Amino acid sequence: MAEFVHLHLHTEFSLLDGACRIDELLDQAAVLKMPAIGVTEHGNMFSSVIFHDHARARGLKPILGCEVYVAPGSRLTKSGNPGETANHLILLAETNEGYSNLIKLVSAGYTEGFYYKPRIDKELLAQHSKGLIGMSSCLKGEVAEGLSHLQERKAIEAAAAYRDILGPNNFFLEMQWHGIEEQRVVNAGLPGLARDLKLPLVCTNDVHYLRETDAHPHDVLLCIGTGKAFTDTKRLRYDSRNFFLKTPEQMADAFKDFPDALSNTMRIAERCNVTIAEGENFLPNFDVPAGFTLDGYFEHVVRAGFADRLEKLRHLASVGALRHTVDEYETRLAYEIAMIKKMKYPGYFLITWDFIRYAREKGIPVGPGRGSAAGSLVAYCMRITDVDPLDFDLIFERFLNPERVSLPDIDIDFCERRRGEVIEYVTKKYGRENVAQIITFGTMKAKAVVRDVGRVLEMPFADVDKVAKQIPAALDMTLDKALEENPILRDMEKNDPKVKELLSVAKRLEGMTRHASVHAAGVVIAPSAITNYAPLYKGARDEIVTQWSMKEIERVGLLKMDFLGLSTLTLIADAIEEIKRTKGETLDIDAIPFDDPKTYQLFQEGQTYGVFQFESSGMREILRKSKPQRLEDLIALNALYRPGPLRSGMVDDYIARKQGKTDVKYDLPELEPVLAETYGVIAYQEQVMRISNVVAGFTLGEADILRKAMGKKNAEVMQKQRAKFVDGAKKRDVNEKKAAALFDLMEHFAGYGFNKSHSTTYAYLAYQTAYLKANYPWHFAAALFTIESQNTEKLAMYLGEARERGIPVLPPDINQSQIRFTVEEKGVRFGLTAIKNVGEGAIESLLKVRAKQGRITSLHALCDELDLRLFNKRVFESLAKAGALDSLATGVAGHARETRPRIVAAVDAACEYGARQQRDREQGQGGLFGDSEQTGTNGDGAAAATLPNAPAWTEQEQLAFEKETLGLYWSGHPVDRYRSELKEFGAKAIAELGETPMNPEPADAWIISATC
């Protein structure tokens, strides 16, 4: 067999340039029996971990490298034409030390040298050269560029410089042959250079795609990347179809005159030995107070937290409302503490506890928990979570399984507005270099790739649109699936050669990585600089981001946390603040009763607009049918309301059982305590775990492994688990047939079962919002409107619902309104932030004037002191059209559609007046003519006098202007006069509609509302 290893190769992670899918590529490499294979993306190491693991899984040796960009001078010099600011160079990691160096180099490319491309320079390379092997790269390499431009000196100097930096045995002169004329020139020069400088040769194929036939899709991909049309003669293109994964024989044939260059690929592959270790964890250090060990301090904090919680528990026990004894809590706590210490996670818990405590101290709202962490009593005692795991039978092993040790995963919800403050705290505490956000990659989805390819191929938009519209809208849709499901699309492909080509190219590119961006929640904290563990990337807004996504960050043992922004928490905080401001009442949302009849009535009637997780119309229908009466019912509905259980009929079954229409029977008496809360339906993964525990004697750790296996549906593993289950059940005198049937049932439900811990915390949060809505409807409405004030459609829907519920909403008014929506004696006052085209800075300036003047009586008085740089004519007009300036025309006779245009007509003069006054004051002439004094004390009569005459708006115009500025018709609706007739025809108010998996086609008549 020919001796050759590919050492220069780009996958799809050379974004929009490489077109190799990693798994497909490695499969092919394995088929060709290649002993090793290298990866060298353009300027990044996005794919290193995936490539390493997937290659090893196939018995291939991965060679990790990068095709770096090298600045001609200093990486810090950022000028020049984009084409001349960097040369290519291949760097391969020979040792783990070299791999670490490569990470540092590639990171610096983004954080220090970025200019069109992430660039390093020779100085930096010299600092991090150990353990690296270099190759001179393609025609864009410095050596090749010198040779092809007939500047031999430049070529010699470049090669000598790299030899000196990397060492004589570590720099190779790279030959490529794709049939390109320039390469002929370079390849003719390289052997002489090699002789003179005593440098070895090596050959590569600069692989960019898998098969020769992929040259065309790859070319289209380049066009997508550069935004050019395929026929554009000046665009970037590859002059050859040879950049594919050639076989060793094909390479041997191309380089038969250079046997050394071929065999050197094998030598390099043998020399490169990098392994990304598995099972290591790099937790950041948590400093504990003097006199404490880490474990000791952890236990101290947990015990102190438990003492706090104990007060409430003792009280509940005294009134008979505690399901478990205090002793049971003690036992569970001791068990969890011991287990967490054994797994060496006290530091992890303390880190999490610390920043959550910080958030609470600063009044930043924190959620009650999400995901499986709510299963831990330790987390509850540390206030990492806020629901009692024993009370809801949440299982610790679902979170941390001693029999399958993996880094715990604690995700935290923070108030959307203030999430950044917590990230800032963590960054300061653990060191700026040790904290980063996490990258995420966008891929080309079925519809989008068709549109992209269509544009490049210059097909008429309408034609491409027709094809794209035939692709069903589903999350996991692929072109193959679409063709299988949709005969119209199949016909289009068969009958139209253009469509056939479009689809064939699109299929080849579908699913490939298109761009990198910053993950919305992920934060990674390392014990020292991140670049000691993972390469860094720079986001569009200069965020420092890891080059590896969540999965790989976890894989290499770094601690990642999800800091999510949740607007519901902002809503709750705002409502509580408004309750305090208007009623002087301090509401402790974590101490509200969980048996409030008003709150359950709201759920039972499906009046759940704005209630977290429960507001879709399908959910509201289920609420009305199932009539929840306790938190457990909400937890179950929250878990069941997902496509799987809905489609399978589980939800209907649950409702029928709850209503008593179906008998609830248990095949085994042991099942009753586990399933009674869901009326015999297996709704949670935790129930599967409990059943295997009580029926077959599994430990909860084993039960968690079973739970996971059921989710993955691996036939072989399931066979073993089944035998173990039946065996265990037999030992407990359960008849074999019954046990087997039960196992099958669990397996069936496991696909639908949901994490109860997560469902519980989110149902708890839902209850809190519903409690506010039921007991403080105006305050809840004000907070909800504020949260949605920039989302016109939703705001209109919520305003409509509020009106239907009899909550008066008062119009915007510069003499009454605040930035946000507020509660007044007579109703909820419109917030100024919801008016279109009016910025927050403008509103703040206006409120300052109001604070000073008490009441703004005229445009002149307002302009006298307003920051007019923030207030152009458009802002005034928007305010007037929204009705927010109506109070400046108090005392002026006439309807709003007569006075509003007069206010608009007065704006220019008032602004001029204000500018003049402010200028005079600045120049020390303020008050010379007494103008400002006079205006300031003007009564309503005088205000009227300053309003010029202007033609009145029609009613239609007034409504249109309201819609333009408020997003909705305020003082009426164009179709109001048909309202009653339409209702008779079965029209629904807009608040009755919404996305739902159950009723995709909602309306059978007109959709009307006074607010839409």
Ligand SMILES: [Zn+2]
């Ligand atoms: Zn290159």
Ligand SMILES: [Zn+2]
């Ligand atoms: Zn390349």
